Amino acid sequence: MADKYFTYKGILFPRLDYSLEALSYVENEFQVQNDDVFNITYPKSGTNWMLEILSLIRSDGDPGWVRSVVNWDRAPWVELQTGLEAALKYPQPRLLCSHLPIQLFPKSLQRSKAKIIYTLRCPKDILVSLYHFSKLLHLFKDPGSLDSFLEDFLSGNGICGDWRNHLSEAQSQRFDTIYQKRMQGLGMTFPWD
Structure with missing residues (x-):
């Protein structure tokens, strides 16, 4: 099991999806923009449900974008390497997803006017x-x-x-x-x- 997981700042992450480098980059270097919208949840708390709602709001209720673009392309996961790469190229305003606890979020969030939608x-x-x-x-x-x-x-x-x-x-x-x-x-x- 030890080779399948690692701990970052006391929190367990699976190596399959996460890396120390990506988590450190997101926390310390990722630049949050004022018009970013973050969809944040604990795993299995309604992430995709809220993403569908936010996607429809962003497209003024037109389901065409939602039907034609897969959810991880509509809202990249910033803590995953592929999601981070997509988020850095994503046109503004960015719709982004994350399961990160708030203490591991980008430090630049504090200086921004970004919106956080937290689903419980x-x-x-x-x-x-x-x-x-x-x-x-x-x-x-x-x-x-x-x-x-x-x-x-x-x-x-x-x-x-x-x-x-x-x-x-x-x-x-x-x-x-x-x-x-x-x-x-x-x-x-x-x-x-």
Whole structure:
């Protein structure tokens, strides 16, 4: 397993899609433009759903562009090498996607007026979707049992880090409270309760 993954600033990434060089470049050198729009999600949280909405908004509701251009060309993934190369050539205004947690985002974001669309999803739904996605596609390590996958997920050892702290530590406390109430309504509890 060690050869299939690497850790960047404490977060686990699969070598298949990510590289240390690309992540470092995105964080330290990528220049965010004022008119960029970022579609940011934790994995399996509605990325493609939101991309379809943003693509239709960008094309004034004309589905022709959406039907004729694949999603990774409409909105390159900045943290992937091929996506980064596409993003650097992308005409403005750029529509970009990412699963990166906000602390690994380009430092130039702070100096820009770029828009961030952050899609949240119920963590129970993320867990189930990511578990089955991992079992089906074998892009990640074998998730094992649902119980062991749940333990990794709750401890923050999943792909792209801890879902609770994906956006920021300040926001995570608010999200935890919201999700905690929703999950309790479903009869679920979390180890941090």
